[in-house]
Amino acid sequence: MSFFWQCLIDSLLLGGLYSLMSIGLSLGFGVTRIINFAHGEMIMFGAYGAYFASILLGVDPLLSLPLVAIVVAVTAAVLFKALIEKVLNAPHINQILLLFGISLALQNVAAILWTGDARSVATPYSLTAFEFETLLVPHGRVIAFVVAIILIIALFCWLRLSELGRATRAVAENGQAATLMGINVSRMYMLSFGINAALGAATGAISSFLLTITPFMGFHMLAKAFAIVVLGGLGSVPGTIIGAFALAFAETWVSYYVPEGNGWAEGVAFIVLLFVLTIRPKGILGQAEAVH
């Protein structure tokens, strides 16, 4: 029975992380209608940023997170302006391939700079845990969960309550009408992309003390983020949260109850993805049109 509670808690904690991992992607898509295939690399650079801040400056990832997020966000915004803006009205093929190319280039810049060696940040809380009877709740995971939830709530508040947040929502619904309101749509695109990057980098910073850091870690997380966004519904930010927790539950459950579940859990995301595409491409709360 305690298996059940352990599974539940692990699912929740993982769900928080997955939410943060995919919500930036979802927002970016909702506004610009471009799927950011370089999303994984934003996470990766966030992780490396936190890692080097820790190694070179002795700063804990939680403290370096804001700075790392901002640096990655600004860089992403510049990249957007320089390269991606050009394909905003181009056919999907161009967009997909451009971002894939950027992703590839970034992965290998990191590989060249920092080699493929796996790294991780050791913090005081990476190895300790809360213990209630038979339940083991790692401190690191709880902290990651809390940070993720804080950031997500901050995002929702910004979207709901701030002037620019409202403008962002307007652009996501109707770019032309937004222009008529005096909103600089092209700048809003850049802003959304930057936020996408910031949230990705934040995910990376938290991951730095939970997972191993390699230049290619982003690809796998990207694939999962896709599964989550499709499951929750392309274009729906709340849907993404639901999708994230759904996947987290599915993975954790498989990992606990299915023989050799740890290995199979990695494949759950893709089965889910293909399943959703077959049965209900719109996803749980999807709004974006799936069919031609």
Place this chain on the structure above:
Amino acid sequence: MKLRIALYVLLAVVAVLLPLVAPPIVNNMILRVGSLVMLAISWNLAANAGLISLGHSAFWGLGSYAALLVANKLGWPFFASLVPAMIIGAASAAAIAVITGRLKGIFFAIAMLALSEGLRVIAVMTPDFTGGGAGVFIDQALRPTTQTVAMVTAFCAVACAAIAYLISLTPFHYACRAMRNNESVSEMLGINPLRFRIAVLSLSGAMASLAGGVNIWYSGFLDPMIGFDLHVTILAQIAPILGGIHTLAGPIIGAFATIGLSELTRVLLGEQGVSLLVYGLILVFSILYMPKGIVGTWNSWVEYRSRGASRAKVGATKAAPL
């Protein structure tokens, strides 16, 4: 025109027969280029119908595993093993076509990504079947000579090119363009998008799987990382884009160019990571400044020169669609 065809046929025959007399180093090149030509043509075929595959290694890996399994478990020889490879490639491609049905291209791209990653996980988790993460060797007794494999690779590459050429002569070709630009228009023209997608993708999948199936007999060893290697997916895209999507010669020229580039960077810079970086930069550069690739840009330049006049642009400029 006839002279051209005769020339191509001659080149093809030379390519297929070359391994009989060439040294191993050249055979190795033939194998690499031949495999990539097949992958590139395969990818280009799907791209022609507006379907961007971000997981072409799925087919490659399936073909490799299929050939390996029938060889090791059932004792099938080289040539026979290629048949299941092609079948499984076509079948899985058809399945994905059905699953992504009428959905927009982006879903297909994501589905392919998911397929290649998912298959990798399955390969790792079923060691009794696939040898698992440790990998497995192909039955040494059944292995043909390197020359044979090289010849077969060249032959298959030529065959794929010929098929692509034949397809371009049929209405299939126009159907592709219609599909690519506007599905509802193509429906009005009487083309059934779903059936069409299934046909195109099955062919594309079969080609890529064939490439994988042939390749395993050369390399002799297979594990999930090699079979469903991201590198394969990347190469399958770079070659046609560099050479020129939606053209016939593009994938072929692109395959040569890509291998050439890979060798160049390896000789000059020695690092695997650099060549991948270069690939990424090529992709970015191509999309932004040379969306038609080498062949396409060349064609446009020739056309421009022969026309002699510049067209006045009316209204907003559109990004050149690939």
Place this chain on the structure above:
Amino acid sequence: MNTLLDVEGLRAGYDDSIVLENISITVNEGEVVALLGANGSGKTTTMRAVTGLIQPFSGKITFDGHDLLAVEPHKRVELGIALCPEGRQVFPNISVEENLFLGSFCKRARPDRRQTLERVYALFPKLAERREQKAGLMSGGEQQMLAVGRALMSKPRMLLLDEPSLGLSPKMVQILFGAIAQVAKSGISILLVEQNAQAAFAVATRGYAIAMGRVTASGTIAELTKSGALQSSFLGSHLPAASA
């Protein structure tokens, strides 16, 4: 009278097709000017060129002395010119009140937006009733009121209305145009594009008849009705002036 909007020799279209051949119209301060014509005559294209949703091939557009073509589209509302687009184009998943707030996004309109909001609610009480509702769930008429209200939130000196009566019941049209008349009375100049000539005549003082991308007639509403120029522009042929 002060000329507020001056369009000269406008030539515009989409990609390779030309919709406007040569359009010249003016709107003076305090006027309500109607652009009349059949479907496809170029009325909406004219509106889009003025607000910057499309770039014209040639011609000149001046607003309050500013060369509009030199001003980026999203900056034009700051100058005091607001468009209520064809088809309403409200933000469907955003509430009525938030739609209105978005209307006052530009810097000039933000400071006293609460007061402007109250005035819009006074003009359209239905909107006040439904202030928390998602705009997409409202009826066509209510959405049209929202679109007009949203444009008013930017405190414009000139309001462009593109086919406000489209898809509305006669009762709704009456209510809406009653409100438009009130807006005109408050001193805001209006350029109105309408297929429903009757509704347009109720509020407009001057008009232009447009056909095939050109102005075929202009004058006060009385002059236009008398001359039969409207019939010919609507029917697309050049009939001699009919005796109504």
